Amino acid sequence: MSTQRVLIVVPAYNEGRIIGRVVKEIKKLYPDFDLVVVNDGSGDGTLAEAEAEGAKVISLPYNLGIGGAVQTAFKIARDGNYDATVQIDGDAQHDPTYLMGVLTPVLKGELDLCIGSRFLAAHSVFRSTFARRIGIRFFSFLLSSMTGIHLTDPTSGFRATGKNLIRSFANYYPVDFPEPEAIKIATRLKAKIGEVPVNMRKRLGGISSIRYWNTAYYMIKVTLAILIDTLKTGEKISDER
Amino acid sequence: MNVKLFVLAITLIVLFLVIDQIRRQKMTFKYSLAWFFISLVVLFSAVFEKSLYRVAFLAGFKLPSNFIFFLLFVFFILLSLFLTLYINEQNSRSETLAQTVAILEFKLKELENRIKRKIG
Numbered sequence: 186m187s188t189q190r191v192l193i194v195v196p197a198y199n200e201g202r203i204i205g206r207v208v209k210e211i212k213k214l215y216p217d218f219d220l221v222v223v224n225d226g227s228g229d230g231t232l233a234e235a236e237a238e239g240a241k242v243i244s245l246p247y248n249l250g251i252g253g254a255v256q257t258a259f260k261i262a263r264d265g266n267y268d269a270t271v272q273i274d275g276d277a278q279h280d281p282t283y284l285m286g287v288l289t290p291v292l293k294g295e296l297d298l299c300i301g302s303r304f305l306a307a308h309s310v311f312r313s314t315f316a317r318r319i320g321i322r323f324f325s326f327l328l329s330s331m332t333g334i335h336l337t338d339p340t341s342g343f344r345a346t347g348k349n350l351i352r353s354f355a356n357y358y359p360v361d362f363p364e365p366e367a368i369k370i371a372t373r374l375k376a377k378i379g380e381v382p383v384n385m386r387k388r389l390g391g392i393s394s395i396r397y398w399n400t401a402y403y404m405i406k407v408t409l410a411i412l413i414d415t416l417k418t419g420e421k422i423s424d425e426r
Numbered sequence: 427m428n429v430k431l432f433v434l435a436i437t438l439i440v441l442f443l444v445i446d447q448i449r450r451q452k453m454t455f456k457y458s459l460a461w462f463f464i465s466l467v468v469l470f471s472a473v474f475e476k477s478l479y480r481v482a483f484l485a486g487f488k489l490p491s492n493f494i495f496f497l498l499f500v501f502f503i504l505l506s507l508f509l510t511l512y513i514n515e516q517n518s519r520s521e522t523l524a525q526t527v528a529i530l531e532f533k534l535k536e537l538e539n540r541i542k543r544k545i546g
Binding site for chain 1: 529531532535
């Protein structure tokens with residue numbers, strides 16, 4: 186297992202105040218894994234702060250949104266022939282001590298996509314707002330009725346991706362609010378998907394990509410995207426070059 | 427002013443503008459086709475108005491003017507649909523470009539660091 190190459194992906198948009206601490210924490214816990222920060226066209230010191238802690242940083246020339254940033258990392262992972270990527274947000278919301286738990290099923294080959302769920306943990310400190318919990322429930326229901334796979338936290342961005350799925354996601358990944366749609370795409374590609382418990386902390390910096398009137402757009406966009414994805418013809422991930 | 431002359435004049439101006447933009451290489455032929463086509467249709471129906479009336483009545487319109495408005499709506503809906511598609515194509519291209527540039531920059535930086543370490 187130690188011979189497998191893992192790329193830790195930290196997407197960050199204007200996280201200059203916190204990104205240094207996040208990088209430091211991850212590097213200390215997982216010195217054997219490569220770490221890359223995807224700076225999504227930040228206008229603050231995200232790039233400098235991350236590099237000051239010794240992180241490798243991919244800087245996008247302008248803000249693409251979380252999906253575009255994550256896809257960039259998938260392309261890097263594909264080109265670098267990595268066995269797995271694990272995505273952990275740059276705002277310190279995801280507790281990196283749980284990273285190995287998310288990654289292990291993918292490294293063992295049990296799963297192609299492993300999602301860290303904040304609702305499976307027995308004593309999670311994280312309390313989502315009521316509206317957000319309703320939204321997450323709705324996507325759980327939608328995904329399980331479309332795919333038969335029941336996930337408690339389909340919007341979680343704390344997730345590990347295996348080699349075959351990395352190649353598919355490098356070719357196509359949803360641009361904005363990608364998390365639930367990516368699960369739908371993965372099921373269409375006959376990927377093995379599962380969940381493990383993680384702890385999520387209170388957001389220390391930055392702002393959620395989902396808020397206020399964006400919520401309506403988020404709900405409609407993701408619902409439509411999932412429904413339309415069912416119209417796409419499925420190929421298997423192993424079929425792709 | 428005679429309506430027929432008015433329509434002809436406007437259409438000829440549009441046609442002239444389109445051709446001039448192609449000449450100045452500000453519009454490619456691909457995107458001017460719709461304008462060419464519609465200008466020719468308007469020219470034709472202005473000159474042979476009887477044929478326009480006949481088609482309008484065949485299509486079930488009581489007034490030929492309603493038929494013209496209907497055609498205009500259809501034209502603009504199709505045009506804006508194609509423009510939306512075109513914008514989307516441009517968006518996804520520029521996204522791919524941005525990613526490619528960022529990845530190239532990243533690999534270049536890696537390479538520089540590796541060379542520096544070897545020399546220094």
